[in-house]
Amino acid sequence: MRSLSANAIQTLLITAWLLTVTAIVSGPLHAADETEPSKPITPDALPNKLKNLENADGTLKPKAPTKATPPPAAKDELSPDELANRIAKKMAELRKENERIKAAQALTPKPAKSSAGPSAMPHGANLASDNAMLSHDVHWSYDGDGGPMRWGKIDPANAKCDTGERQSPIDIRDGIRVELEPVVFDYKPVRFNVVDNGHTIQVNLGAGNSITILGRRYDLVQFHFHKPAEERVNGAGFDMVVHLVHKDIDGKLVVLAVLVQQGKANSLVQTIWNYLPLEKNDTVQPPGTIDLNQILPVNRQYYTYMGSLTTPPCTEGVLWIVFKEPVEFSQDQIGIFSRLYPMNARPIQNSAGRLIKESN
Numbered sequence: 001m002r003s004l005s006a007n008a009i010q011t012l013l014i015t016a017w018l019l020t021v022t023a024i025v026s027g028p029l030h031a032a033d034e035t036e037p038s039k040p041i042t043p044d045a046l047p048n049k050l051k052n053l054e055n056a057d058g059t060l061k062p063k064a065p066t067k068a069t070p071p072p073a074a075k076d077e078l079s080p081d082e083l084a085n086r087i088a089k090k091m092a093e094l095r096k097e098n099e100r101i102k103a104a105q106a107l108t109p110k111p112a113k114s115s116a117g118p119s120a121m122p123h124g125a126n127l128a129s130d131n132a133m134l135s136h137d138v139h140w141s142y143d144g145d146g147g148p149m150r151w152g153k154i155d156p157a158n159a160k161c162d163t164g165e166r167q168s169p170i171d172i173r174d175g176i177r178v179e180l181e182p183v184v185f186d187y188k189p190v191r192f193n194v195v196d197n198g199h200t201i202q203v204n205l206g207a208g209n210s211i212t213i214l215g216r217r218y219d220l221v222q223f224h225f226h227k228p229a230e231e232r233v234n235g236a237g238f239d240m241v242v243h244l245v246h247k248d249i250d251g252k253l254v255v256l257a258v259l260v261q262q263g264k265a266n267s268l269v270q271t272i273w274n275y276l277p278l279e280k281n282d283t284v285q286p287p288g289t290i291d292l293n294q295i296l297p298v299n300r301q302y303y304t305y306m307g308s309l310t311t312p313p314c315t316e317g318v319l320w321i322v323f324k325e326p327v328e329f330s331q332d333q334i335g336i337f338s339r340l341y342p343m344n345a346r347p348i349q350n351s352a353g354r355l356i357k358e359s360n
């Protein structure tokens with residue numbers, strides 16, 4: 001029977017205390033690890049083992065007693081060094097387990113604000129950069145990697161661009177001729193700003209403009225341009241189109257489309273071109289007001305159908321009203337837009353199964 005030296009016993013006590021503290025601190029977290037193969041010395045067994053080395057008053061026994069502590073089975077007999085090794089190993093395992101659990105907790109999505117930032121955790125950083133690759137690195141556009149055929153793939157939020165069945169624009173044909181309620185306009189001069197958003201020139205408008213359709217009021221929020229016109233009528237295309245985007249109190253959208261063909265200059269468009277931003281993503285805030293009545297055709301007969309936004313996320317449930325009569329922009333005015341956006345029209349979408357109405 002070997003005896004433990006005083007140094008070895010001291011080492012044992014210190015490491016055991018450390019182990020007990022660690023076991024208490026990490027107790028509930030470590031519980032998940034209960035299925036691990038049992039170790040020669042577990043944190044629970046250790047205090048008993050140590051008790052055998054103490055007198056009743058807590059002082060260390062000078063020697064290991066022969067009767068009170070029957071020798072453990074040979075395979076349990078450990079040298080102090082090996083015991084210290086195993087304790088160190090166990091503590092390392094506990095530390096590792098704690099780190100694993102902390103990492104798992106950090107990855108759990110936080111409901112309130114998930115904008116923890118890309119540097120929160122290594123794996124979180126990977127997720128963030130995946131998203132960046134989807135929605136930012138490849139930005140949507142009208143050609144190349146971000147082109148219309150890929151809009152639904154570069155960001156899950158754009159799924160409707162791929163899977164939607166009521167998408168815009170369409171080739172307007174085979175409409176049923178009926179008595180359509182006239183659109184009631186309440187347009188007046190308002191303040192505006194001009195934005196080059198990287199996809200088109202957009203004009204944001206101050207409050208005060210609205211239309212009423214079937215008793216429901218929609219406020220004019222912004223309008224923007226496409227070249228060529230996105231929609232076709234019986235297969236025929238147009239030089240440009242102006243989309244006037246209206247929204248009601250519930251967020252329902254009505255887009256009025258004013259087709260444009262080359263002809264006389266339009267004074268309202270000239271005002272907007274005068275304030276074009278010099279750089280993309282810039283906004284110009286002009287001093288005066290504009291009156292959108294100046295961009296509407298004289299004849300207000302129209303086609304109407306249910307469709308979508310023609311840019312990502314291609315949201316559906318948009319009521320489209322396309323005026324039959326086009327307005328005119330001059331060749332120079334069309335040329336100026338073309339310098340900025342030579343082609344910013346989404347291809348024609350399948351209109352199968354959709355009802356199109358047109359003014360009689």
Ligand SMILES: [Zn+2]
Pocket residue numbers: 224225226243310
């Ligand atoms: Zn548009």
